[in-house]
Amino acid sequence: MRLRHWIPVLSILLLPTVTGCGSLGSSSNSDANSDNSVNVPAQQWIMSNPSQKSGIIDLEANYNDNDGGMNFDGYSNGAMTVTVPKGWTVQVKFSNDSSMTVHSVMVVPFSDRTNSSFTPTDVAFKGAATPNAESGTLNGQTQTFIFTATKPGKYAIVCGIPGHAALGMWDTLVVSDTSTSISVSTK
Structure with missing residues (x-):
């Protein structure tokens, strides 16, 4: 079992802002891993704590070989949508599983999702x-960032390494006025 699957559990133990009665989000697809090594429900990549209006999103670059490894948690080209309630504080835990390529993650306006550089x-x-999103994270490293989803709308989760988003390394983030927890859906 990969260490990344334990990150949400460890985060609950180590991050007081998401302790308490957190609940997992929902997913429409339970197998993002086409290499058949481990089938992990997509909702395990998120943790939602409505009472504290906060949550965790766990993203792994190059999770599997889908799209030549240019993916987050096995998804690319907008195949994964993470929905976050407006006003929530979100911690993103990012790791890079590629042994040959640096990757990063940024949340950008949706219209910029396929830019060649950021x-x-x-x-x-x-x-x-x-x-240092434009220079990336090396294999085996984990980086964390926190932001508040202040404006409702559709955004993109992209790799900030020049050319990676243009190759399809992007997914969707929706900030919703009506959601009450963080959720993920996949195509």
Whole structure:
């Protein structure tokens, strides 16, 4: 079993802002891993704590070989949608499973999802990117960032490494006025 599957459990133990009566979100697809090594329900990549209006999203770059490894948790080209209630504080825990390529993660306006390059000022919300998103995170490293989803709308979760988002390494983030917990759906 990969260590990443334990991250939400460890986060509850180590992060006081999400302790308490957290609940898992929902998913329409329970198998993002086409290499058949482990079938992990997508809802295990998120933790939601409605009482504290906060949650955790666990993203792993190059989770499997889908789209040549240019994916988050096995999804790319908008096949995964994470929905977050407006006003919630979100902690993103990002890890890179690629042994050959650096990756990063940023939340940007949806219209920018396939840009060939990004800068730190391109983020949709203050703090919504891994440190040094344009230079990336090495294999086996984990980086964390926290942002508040202040504006409802449709955004993109992208890799900030030049060219990666243009190759399809992006998924969707929706900030919703009506949601009461963080959820994930997949195509």
